[in-house]
Amino acid sequence: MKKTILFSAFLAVFGISSAQNTAHIPQLGKDKIDDVIAAMTLEEKVYLLMGLGENNWLNPPTGEKTVIIAGEAGLTWAIPRLGITPSVLTDGPAGLRIESHPEGLNFTRYCTAFPTATALASTWNPEMVETVGKAMGNEVLEYGSDVLLAPAINIHRNPLCGRNFEYYSEDPFVVGKLASAMVRGLQSNGVGTSLKHFVANNIETNRNSINEVISQRALREIYLRGFEMVVKEAQPWTVMSSYNRVNGFYTSENYDLLTTILRDEWKFKGMVMSDWWGGKDAVAQMKAGNDLLMPGCTQREELLTALKNKIIDIKVIDRNLKRILTFILKTPRFKGYAYSNKPDLKAHALVSHNAATEGMVLLKNDKNTLPFNNVKRVALFGKTSYRFIAGGTGSGEVNYESASTINESFESNGYKVAKPLEAIYKQFIDTITQKAKPENRKFVVDFHAELPLSKEQIDSQVKNADIGIITIGRNAGEGSDRSVADFSLTDTEKQLIREVSEAFHAANKKVVVVLNIGGVIATSDWRDYPDAILLAWQTGQEGANAIVDILKGKVNPSGKLPMSFPMSYSDVPSAKTFPGEPADNPINAVYNEGIYVGYRYYETFKIPTAYEFGYGLSYTQFEYSNIRLSSKEFNNELTIMVTVKNTGKKEGKETVELYLHAPNTEIEKPVQELKGFAKTKLLKPGESQELSFTLDARSLASFWTNVSSWVAEKGHYEVRIGASSKDIRLTAGFTLPQTMVVEKVHDVLYPNRPVTDLTPSTK
Ligand code: BGC
Numbered sequence: 001m002k003k004t005i006l007f008s009a010f011l012a013v014f015g016i017s018s019a020q021n022t023a024h025i026p027q028l029g030k031d032k033i034d035d036v037i038a039a040m041t042l043e044e045k046v047y048l049l050m051g052l053g054e055n056n057w058l059n060p061p062t063g064e065k066t067v068i069i070a071g072e073a074g075l076t077w078a079i080p081r082l083g084i085t086p087s088v089l090t091d092g093p094a095g096l097r098i099e100s101h102p103e104g105l106n107f108t109r110y111c112t113a114f115p116t117a118t119a120l121a122s123t124w125n126p127e128m129v130e131t132v133g134k135a136m137g138n139e140v141l142e143y144g145s146d147v148l149l150a151p152a153i154n155i156h157r158n159p160l161c162g163r164n165f166e167y168y169s170e171d172p173f174v175v176g177k178l179a180s181a182m183v184r185g186l187q188s189n190g191v192g193t194s195l196k197h198f199v200a201n202n203i204e205t206n207r208n209s210i211n212e213v214i215s216q217r218a219l220r221e222i223y224l225r226g227f228e229m230v231v232k233e234a235q236p237w238t239v240m241s242s243y244n245r246v247n248g249f250y251t252s253e254n255y256d257l258l259t260t261i262l263r264d265e266w267k268f269k270g271m272v273m274s275d276w277w278g279g280k281d282a283v284a285q286m287k288a289g290n291d292l293l294m295p296g297c298t299q300r301e302e303l304l305t306a307l308k309n310k311i312i313d314i315k316v317i318d319r320n321l322k323r324i325l326t327f328i329l330k331t332p333r334f335k336g337y338a339y340s341n342k343p344d345l346k347a348h349a350l351v352s353h354n355a356a357t358e359g360m361v362l363l364k365n366d367k368n369t370l371p372f373n374n375v376k377r378v379a380l381f382g383k384t385s386y387r388f389i390a391g392g393t394g395s396g397e398v399n400y401e402s403a404s405t406i407n408e409s410f411e412s413n414g415y416k417v418a419k420p421l422e423a424i425y426k427q428f429i430d431t432i433t434q435k436a437k438p439e440n441r442k443f444v445v446d447f448h449a450e451l452p453l454s455k456e457q458i459d460s461q462v463k464n465a466d467i468g469i470i471t472i473g474r475n476a477g478e479g480s481d482r483s484v485a486d487f488s489l490t491d492t493e494k495q496l497i498r499e500v501s502e503a504f505h506a507a508n509k510k511v512v513v514v515l516n517i518g519g520v521i522a523t524s525d526w527r528d529y530p531d532a533i534l535l536a537w538q539t540g541q542e543g544a545n546a547i548v549d550i551l552k553g554k555v556n557p558s559g560k561l562p563m564s565f566p567m568s569y570s571d572v573p574s575a576k577t578f579p580g581e582p583a584d585n586p587i588n589a590v591y592n593e594g595i596y597v598g599y600r601y602y603e604t605f606k607i608p609t610a611y612e613f614g615y616g617l618s619y620t621q622f623e624y625s626n627i628r629l630s631s632k633e634f635n636n637e638l639t640i641m642v643t644v645k646n647t648g649k650k651e652g653k654e655t656v657e658l659y660l661h662a663p664n665t666e667i668e669k670p671v672q673e674l675k676g677f678a679k680t681k682l683l684k685p686g687e688s689q690e691l692s693f694t695l696d697a698r699s700l701a702s703f704w705t706n707v708s709s710w711v712a713e714k715g716h717y718e719v720r721i722g723a724s725s726k727d728i729r730l731t732a733g734f735t736l737p738q739t740m741v742v743e744k745v746h747d748v749l750y751p752n753r754p755v756t757d758l759t760p761s762t763k
Helices: 002-013 018-022 033-038 042-048 115-119 124-140 172-189 218-222 227-232 256-263 282-288 300-308 314-330 345-359 404-412 419-435 438-447 455-462 490-508 540-552 598-605
Strands: 089-090 192-198 210-213 237-243 269-274 363-367 375-380 467-471 512-518 534-536 588-590 607-611 622-629 637-646 655-660 672-677 688-696 702-703 707-711 715-722 729-737 740-744
Touching: 002 089, 002 598, 042 227, 042 300, 042 314, 042 512, 115 124, 115 172, 115 345, 124 172, 124 345, 172 192, 172 227, 172 672, 192 227, 192 256, 210 438, 218 227, 218 702, 237 256, 256 282, 269 314, 282 300, 282 314, 300 314, 345 540, 375 404, 375 455, 404 540, 419 438, 419 455, 455 490, 467 490, 534 540, 534 655, 622 715, 637 655, 637 715, 637 729, 655 688, 672 688
Parallel strands: 192 237, 210 588, 237 269, 375 467, 467 512, 512 534
Antiparallel strands: 363 534, 622 637, 637 688, 655 672, 655 715, 702 707, 707 740, 715 729
16 A cells, blocks of 8 residues: 555656556657657656766665666666666776776676777777777676777877877877777677767866867867767767867857767767766757766756746757667667676787787887897886886776786796895885875875985996886876976986986996876987887786887887877977966967967978877888879879888888878968878788778868868879878879869857967968
């Protein structure tokens, strides 16, 4: 009796009449989605438009706490009477982020820490990235999640952005090709992705309010382009709108962005969710096409009132619900997938290891210092030689079981590690770890200043080691940006590099610097001291093993830079405007460098860089020859073939880059832009491979703001085939006889404040 009264009260809360109760109740998956939506009460509709809230997941109307997988980032609401299952959304870009041993679980649930996105981008190898995506997605599936909140693909506009390690590149073509591969790999498991953060989340300072003022051309060519490529090439299940405002509007409240561009122009078929607490006005978000509000809960009243007062049309809500339900229908949880909690972590560690070695970039290698020659004993300097930084902080973190450190990896590879030096660093690490609050222990070493060593401490290492290795580490994460001081090396670090180099060189021994970093740092004021520099990035749990593989020559490095390393921070085109104005608490950030981001700027304005975009050394040499074009005149498509031969003594892989120099009589353009790249297989000494590249009409086009169109200008185009953006090895030309409007798009997203883009003629 009591139960019946309670049940009737429950039905009353939802406005469900007993007549409805006896009729057929539509079920998701069995009946039409429109019928399921029609059977929902207003409250059910509103609840389904948002997640269950943060930390203390509240399951309306009972208020009971719901956690499906401890550590999940969010849940969507379930409506069992309509057959609607919940879905689990989990971070993030370097692997699945869930709790490994939550209370009540009698087994551990570790995930694989894969190399961060910047390191993956440095592989320039879509196949490799797709393999990583497959392995990552298998953990998403087997641990019972439905969506990985990844990949994150914002442009590296400025080296200080705190989230650059989660992002791929300064170039939208690299982003587009590699993140498409990631989405394909992840989604091949039948789980979803969330392409984030749409769009221009290039600044973490005041990320929930900052207004980015960006010209339509820079938006189209630089900031939207990577998203456009991934949406068109890989159809991610979901897109996550960003926190920031662009040209006056929160991205999650902007119809032109989420509907006109994303859906009408690019034909996106999935669901859009907000970033966690992103945006301010739930009604505007609904209208814009931000279907799902995450983590949700708090906007229920606002939307119910808006609906009851007809501030928002129910048709808008139903449209968004349809997208949410279409998404739920695809999820493993809806399909009843019985997950194992036992992904093959050993196999995934191997995938992570291979990607880590391929993502490392050899920046300097004087007199063939590397690979090691007669090295048996190593002296390891720098705190991160003993505590490898596998990845960044925040939602991009992964709870992995263990990551070897560089000293351990050397030992397991049979090297002798200088023990007195190890003892000094271990004691330093123990002391700072003990002193830190328990909640800060995980990252205290990464963020702590380097240990200063005396000259005697350094000198005494030389006789017991065949080589000196210095690791420099940096970490960062969402919510704040890095400082110029963090970009620069500290005096202690520079002194360490100088004094170790001097001491070892005096004994005719070599020195290698290993960079265990997530974003670009200064190199020009210390790089002359060591003999070799290996940019190891934050390469996941296997990163330290991968470093040893490369140093000893088991693997020939083949990574190349997906961004430029400037000579100094002040050379960065956005240095004066980052993070925004006023500098201490920015409200607006004016992107007045326009399209001149990264190499587009350095090369067009002839600003020297320390290491240019696309740069990376190998232990062998490659010869490029025999450039062939399918035609001398462009007609819809053009194919370019080149031959690459390994002319050195070691087997290796080579990434070949295709830049296009376009005519610029009508509008100004960067002196060249990347329009293709291809990586060889592992070539044996003497072996050759043909690589082919295809240019379509969009590859020739720039965005002409005055006509809101992608236009390819008539004239002579030069194809430049290079080993980096500066090291161009082959060129060939073709013509476009008539100017072509390749695609007309909507005249939307104009700046709400003046922005005068930099151009070569206004410099
Ligand atoms: C981040 C997102 C992340 C979300 C859920 C936000 O703070 O910006 O990238 O997916 O949290 O954890």
